Amino acid sequence: MKKLFNLKSAVAVALSAVLFTSCMKSEPAPPPEPAAFLAIVNAYSPITTTPLQFTFSGAGSGNLRYGQAFAYSAFTNIKDLTLKVDNPTSNQNLLNNYSLSSLQLEKGYSGYLYGKGMPAKFLLLNDVLSDSTSTSNNPRMRFLNLGEGVEAVDLFIGTDKIASLSNRAPETQANSTVSEKFIISPKAAGPNDIIVRSLDGTLLAELKAYNFANNGRHTIVLRGDKASVGESDEAKAKALVVAVY
Numbered sequence: 001m002k003k004l005f006n007l008k009s010a011v012a013v014a015l016s017a018v019l020f021t022s023c024m025k026s027e028p029a030p031p032p033e034p035a036a037f038l039a040i041v042n043a044y045s046p047i048t049t050t051p052l053q054f055t056f057s058g059a060g061s062g063n064l065r066y067g068q069a070f071a072y073s074a075f076t077n078i079k080d081l082t083l084k085v086d087n088p089t090s091n092q093n094l095l096n097n098y099s100l101s102s103l104q105l106e107k108g109y110s111g112y113l114y115g116k117g118m119p120a121k122f123l124l125l126n127d128v129l130s131d132s133t134s135t136s137n138n139p140r141m142r143f144l145n146l147g148e149g150v151e152a153v154d155l156f157i158g159t160d161k162i163a164s165l166s167n168r169a170p171e172t173q174a175n176s177t178v179s180e181k182f183i184i185s186p187k188a189a190g191p192n193d194i195i196v197r198s199l200d201g202t203l204l205a206e207l208k209a210y211n212f213a214n215n216g217r218h219t220i221v222l223r224g225d226k227a228s229v230g231e232s233d234e235a236k237a238k239a240l241v242v243a244v245y
Contacts, residue, residue: 036103037073038100038103038110039071040110041069043113043243044114045238051064052065052088052113055083057083058077067243076105078100078104082099084096093118094120095113108126110127112144112221115148116225123144127180134184139212141217142183143222144222145168146223147204147240149226151198153167154166154167154168154198154199156195157186167199189213205222207241207243207244218245220243221244224241225240228240
């Protein structure tokens, strides 16, 4: 699973590039241009074998397979920034000129492509921590219900139900201000099972012994399609899974 870079690390890399360049010249380097930082996750389960093409207006493009993520990229011109997603094999358009003009400079965001139909769904989240003054070293985490064919679900870390991240309805942009918030885990860093159940207790998906990082930031995602069952490679690829970014 490709992990998202820490936002602070992304900013540090951008600054170090400027500082390194300045060392190669006699004149002082200009300050870095203000930018918004955006990471992308492909959680669109209907297409699992073909990398999708993500194109940002005036800012290039890249291919991303199902379940993978682009780390934070810097965007300096956000006024008319849009995102288009295509299946290059079939020439199908999955997302057409989604506006990213709501991004703000010097802030970090993550976007999630998901759903089952066409057009695909897209969820944009603010990645700023709300507990920046806390001195706890426990992991920070949030939970996104991007599964298809499921209703509200509960999240368990080990045997403990995480009340503030449970009874989580399928995500929409309308409830994103709740979904985007990180909480401090009641459990210390280290390996723990991550389990998602329906409200009646039925097991939907689990990730065994995930190693939570000390003071790390973890986005737990339920993705895939509940209707995808069976032993074929395709069915397994599209089935409900728990992933962490």
